[in-house]
Amino acid sequence: MAEESYLAANGVSFPTMKMDTMFSGQEGDMYCIHGHAGNISRRAILNSLKKITDQRLECQQPISIADFGTADGRASLSLVNEMIDIIQTDLRKEQAVIIYYNDQPMSDFNLLSKVIHGNEESAGLSINNSIYPVMIPRTMYEQCLPDNSLDLAISSVATHYLSKKVCHIKNGICMGTADDTEQGLMREQGIEDWRNFVISRGRELKPGGFLITMNISSNDIGETCLPIDKGVPHFASFWSDMKKEGLITQDEYIATNFNSHYMRTPADFAEPFSSDIPEVMGLGLELVSLRSVKHYLQKPVFQIGNKDDNEKLEYSRETVAMIYPWMHHVLYGGLSKKRTEEEKERIIDKFFSRLQMYAFEHSAHKPYLIFTEVIVKKCQRHDVK
Ligand SMILES: C[S@@+](CC[C@H](N)C(=O)[O-])C[C@H]1O[C@@H](n2cnc3c(N)ncnc32)[C@H](O)[C@@H]1O
Structure with a gap:
């Protein structure tokens, strides 16, 4: 019609x-789209932050937090402000905090800057003299920060984007309609990307640091979004x-x-750990937990x-x-x-x-x-x- x-x-x-x-x-x-899905991990993120601040009571170094695939920064804004508040309450009022905002180089970093600075409707990031926002326009599938420099890495609704296009899907435009060969190529790229993401964050994290991600996926009973x-x-x-x-x-x-692998399973996310990859083991990375969530909008x-x-x-x-x-x-x-x-x-x-x-x-x-x-x-x- x-x-x-x-x-x-x-x-x-x-x-x-x-x-x-x-x-x-x-x-x-x-x-x-998702009602700020990163907040579904709020409890886990704040628990990890608490473990980090507990280790840092005597240390004057900045606490550093990074949001990978942040888009305009609004999705994580309230959670980041809550973290700043907790850090400066638990440690000291002047505790320095660096917030790294990562996205692809072609993303709209002007918009991110506006979100950080706030407007009439939103106060933006709780910036005081000891808060340092830093933008990182670079793919998250590479190392973006020096070795052992990051306390806490978060990322939500971003890792399903593949780092490169590996095929033309002939009978459709998304992975669900790709044929077996095309799906195979996308899955292989998905494995490589997730390994690179984990290893890159593993290098950046300080010992005792955490990576917490909320990823679009399928679940153990095969449901997808x-x-x-x-x-x-x-x-x-x-x-x-x-x-x-x-x-x-x-x-x-x-x-x-x-160009997105939105069908990874929980086992796919465990793969860098279950495959005994030498670099993952050498970095001392441990898979703490995997949890599937069915999130009604x-x-x-x-x-x-x-x-x-x-x-x-x-x-x-x-x-x-x-x-x-x-x-x-x-x-x-x-x-x-x-x-x-x-x-x-x-x-x-x-x-x-x-x-x-x-x-x-x-x-x-x-x-x-x-x-x-x-x-x-x-x-x-x-x-x-
Ligand atoms: C669906 S948005 C999610 C934004 C935000 N994290 C949220 O929870 O709403 C996905 C973001 O991932 C970013 N992204 C995709 N591929 C990326 C890459 N290789 N490196 C960094 N960011 C990437 C996109 O540019 C986009 O901003």
Whole structure:
């Protein structure tokens, strides 16, 4: 059914789904996506911080914390402020704290800077004379800080991004629709990336330091994220429909890839430890815990059972707001450079209109994400077996 007749049939009018591409600084963005999933690890992060400060009572050196794949820094902001408060209460008021913010070099570090400094709505980072925010525009799959310099590393909803594109997915745009060979290549890259991430953090951490990550994944019973009824592969199929209808070309379809391994299992996260990799053992890294979490998104409209048309409309808008920030650049990246910007945005708008319609019609679904929390400790030399 064409978009227009669909709207008429349902007696609703959709606003043009025009939004900014990535982290705009407006209400929405990452909060819409996962409700700041890093906070699911709050207890584990604060417990680890307590162990770190307990060891540091007599030491004047700065405490250093890093957030890898931080985006605009808002997701971790309240937790980082809470950590600063705890450190300066438990140790001393003037205790120096360095906060490292890492993301890819092309990320919007201006926006991060604005978030750190705050505005009328948000006070930003609790900066006083002893707080030092530092930005690190560099891939998190490499060592980003000197050996033995970091107390606590955190990361949420970032490690599913692969460090490089290893194949063109022929029959779809995401891993769930990749064939066996393509999936195999993505899995192999996933293993290498996760090892590199763990080893890099292992080098950076001081003995006694912790790495705590909340990762998009599958779980032990094979569930994967379902942000929408039938999940990512289903709504990605709207792009195939648009190819069949001639709205995009075959080359554009092939060039569109969501370069992400969102299906790692808890065992995959344990792999650097279960495979007895010499560097992991040599660094004294210990896997403290692995925990799978099924996280239902908290927006009020997602909780309502029988929805009327207005609630369905709100549900459909929230669904698009949740998917748009990480899907827009995937679609945009596939479109031919010969197209004008208006053409590209018109095509992408069409995709999101279809997504919104689908969400409207399947609004009984309660969106959830599957995460695996991984906690790693770098043992003190005398603890290493
Ligand atoms: C879904 S966002 C999550 C942001 C934030 N941590 C949160 O919890 O909302 C994923 C972030 O990972 C970043 N990212 C992806 N690949 C990366 C890499 N190789 N190195 C550093 N950051 C990366 C992306 O740029 C993006 O900002």
